[in-house]
Amino acid sequence: xxxxxxxxxxxxxxVPRVGFGHDVSLPSRLVRGACPSLASxxxxxxxxxxxLRPSTSGLTPSxxxxxxxxxxxHGNGLLEITARGNLQLRGLSRETMPGLxxxxxxxxxxxxxxxxxxxxxxxxxDPAEIADARAMAARLREAxxxxxxxxxxxxxxxxxxxxxxxxxxxxxTADIRLMATPMADGKPQWRISVGGTRWTAVPISVASDxxxxxxxxxxxxxxxxxxxxxxxxxxxxxxxxLAEHAAVSSAEQTTPCVGLHRLAPDAMVLGLRLAFGQIHxxxxxxxxxxxxxxxxxxxxxxxxxxxxxxxxxxxxMEKLQMRAADFGFWIDADTPASHIxxxxxAGGCASASYRTKELAARAVDWLPxxxxxxxxxxxxxxxxxxxxxxxxxxAVVGLPTGFGLVAGDKASAAPVAVVDxxxxxxxxxxxxxxxAGAKAAGESVGECLxxxxxxxxxxxxRQE
Numbered sequence: 208x209x210x211x212x213x214x215x216x217x218x219x220x221x222v223p224r225v226g227f228g229h230d231v232s233l234p235s236r237l238v239r240g241a242c243p244s245l246a247s248x249x250x251x252x253x254x255x256x257x258x259l260r261p262s263t264s265g266l267t268p269s270x271x272x273x274x275x276x277x278x279x280x281h282g283n284g285l286l287e288i289t290a291r292g293n294l295q296l297r298g299l300s301r302e303t304m305p306g307l308x309x310x311x312x313x314x315x316x317x318x319x320x321x322x323x324x325x326x327x328x329x330x331x332x333d334p335a336e337i338a339d340a341r342a343m344a345a346r347l348r349e350a351x352x353x354x355x356x357x358x359x360x361x362x363x364x365x366x367x368x369x370x371x372x373x374x375x376x377x378x379x380t381a382d383i384r385l386m387a388t389p390m391a392d393g394k395p396q397w398r399i400s401v402g403g404t405r406w407t408a409v410p411i412s413v414a415s416d417x418x419x420x421x422x423x424x425x426x427x428x429x430x431x432x433x434x435x436x437x438x439x440x441x442x443x444x445x446x447x448x449l450a451e452h453a454a455v456s457s458a459e460q461t462t463p464c465v466g467l468h469r470l471a472p473d474a475m476v477l478g479l480r481l482a483f484g485q486i487h488x489x490x491x492x493x494x495x496x497x498x499x500x501x502x503x504x505x506x507x508x509x510x511x512x513x514x515x516x517x518x519x520x521x522x523x524m525e526k527l528q529m530r531a532a533d534f535g536f537w538i539d540a541d542t543p544a545s546h547i548x549x550x551x552x553a554g555g556c557a558s559a560s561y562r563t564k565e566l567a568a569r570a571v572d573w574l575p576x577x578x579x580x581x582x583x584x585x586x587x588x589x590x591x592x593x594x595x596x597x598x599x600x601x602a603v604v605g606l607p608t609g610f611g612l613v614a615g616d617k618a619s620a621a622p623v624a625v626v627d628x629x630x631x632x633x634x635x636x637x638x639x640x641x642x643a644g645a646k647a648a649g650e651s652v653g654e655c656l657x658x659x660x661x662x663x664x665x666x667x668x669r670q671e
Contacts, residue, residue, distance in 0.1 A: 242362055243255075243258045244258055244318070245308060246320070251297070251555060252555050253298045254298040255299035255301070257295065257307070259293070259318055260293055260323070261319065263317070264326075264507060265506055265507035265515075266316065268499040268505075270315060272496075273314035276488065277306075278488045280303075280307075284488040285297040285488075286491060287481070287484050287512075287551075288484055289484065290484070291379055292328060321351070322366065323364065324347060326341055328508070328515055329372060330370065332517070333374075333470060336371055337389050343416075343420075344368055347424075350421070350424050351424070358428065364438060367385070369384065369385065373462055373470070374464055374509060375405070375462070377404060380597070381403070381439065382402065382430075382438050383426055384401070385398070394416045396413060396415060396416070397419040399423070401446065402438070402439035402441075402442060409443040409446070411443075464540075465480045465538065465545075467524055479516070479538060480511060480514075480537040481512045481513075482537055482544070483512075483544070483549050491534075494530070494531065501527050502520075503517065503518045504518065514536075544567065547571070547578065547583070547584045547585075548583050549566075549567045550589075550591075552564055552566075553588060558588065559589050560588060560605035560606065563586040573632055573635055577638070581651035581652050581653030581654065582600035584599065585613075587618040590619045591619070592618030601613070603631070606622075609627045612625070612626065614664045614668060623665045630670075634667070637667050641663060642655050645663070
């Protein structure tokens with residue numbers, strides 16, 4: 208079957224072919240482009256896709272329920288939360304888009320437009336926050352709005368504002384990253400970095416609360432001058448690094464969004480993860496009805512495909528957590544399947560050549576010991592690698608010739624082997640067995656793979 212010229216898998220996972228050393232340079236139509244929005248939906252394998260960023264920090268259960276009803280009425284009923292915490296609706300069409308827009312407006316949901324500025328999921332509620340990230344975001348938007356001519360910026364350019372607290376955006380890649388640090392006068396100071404996560408971004412400036420918006424605006428103007436495709440990494444190449452400010456240690460642990468979190472004696476947060484980032488409207492609506500009767504008054508989205516439910520007593524939220532599992536939510540941050548990154552896959556994306564979520568469900572049974580949380584198994588329907596843009600320990604990439612196996616690199620890298628569907632399970636199991644046999648006592652899978660180096664991994668994937 209072919210959609211938009213891209214070979215798609217019939218029921219099953221992929222077309223069979225075996226070999227390695229194939230050329231997998233990306234055709235121009237597979238290059239990752241602009242973000243889909245309500246104003247500019249994206250055509251995918253199951254219709255139009257809309258990404259929705261509400262202008263408010265959260266939605267009421269009633270608003271979320273109306274959104275789910277709109278997803279079922281105007282699309283195929285599938286709702287997603289992305290790895291960055293954005294809402295997506297699938298299976299829409301040109302004919303149903305006006306109705307969707309009307310329903311969203313009727314629910315009192317105003318989509319955020321313009322430059323993407325991401326704030327911590329509990330911003331404004333977390334007593335441990337150094338500053339209110341939403342206030343800084345509002346000041347940045349105001350500064351942009353006052354420009355006489357809009358800036359030409361890359362469609363996916365993102366500013367991340369970190370203010371400390373319980374749940375962070377440490378793992379979220381930013382073009383410009385602001386990290387608040389406390390000062391004696393009570394006002395925050397901001398460490399400004401470019402081009403990466405909390406651990407990999409390049410620090411270029413430290414500024415007062417008053418100075419920071421002007422500095423960020425200057426960086427955005429520089430990007431505008433570099434062209435409409437310029438990103439934070441281009442700034443990193445042209446700005447001096449703050450040598451006097453030590454790099455943030457990658458050993459620091461972040462609190463997972465999934466689980467129970469206490470904000471105050473009478474304020475609890477329940478974090479739930481959508482299974483492989485997706486849920487059907489019917490299941491979500493039923494669960495929301497239960498949640499509202501249990502005292503949930505606000506719902507926020509969060510990174511790692513998570514929903515945050517704000518409620519009251521710990522006992523009530525614990526009961527709700529158990530009920531959530533009945534609706535397919537993952538309630539444990541250590542669920543092995545949560546360490547698999549999957550895109551929409553065939554049927555959901557015209558570029559994908561296999562059904563990623565079906566393979567993920569099988570891989571959980573194949574590789575229980577490999578998915579210990581120290582590595583990411585990336586199942587990408589094509590070489591774009593949308594679900595996990597960075598490097599992963601192992602990536603299974605959909606190709607017209609089968610499954611490309613990439614080790615320690617991005618999905619777009621040249622695979623060390625290409626296998627068919629029948630060979631894939633055997634190959635991955637062989638790698639898992641090799642790691643299990645080589646692991647030292649107390650060693651994680653990630654630590655073991657690092658110690659072994661690439662040669663044994665490549666050998667296992669190539670059936671050597």
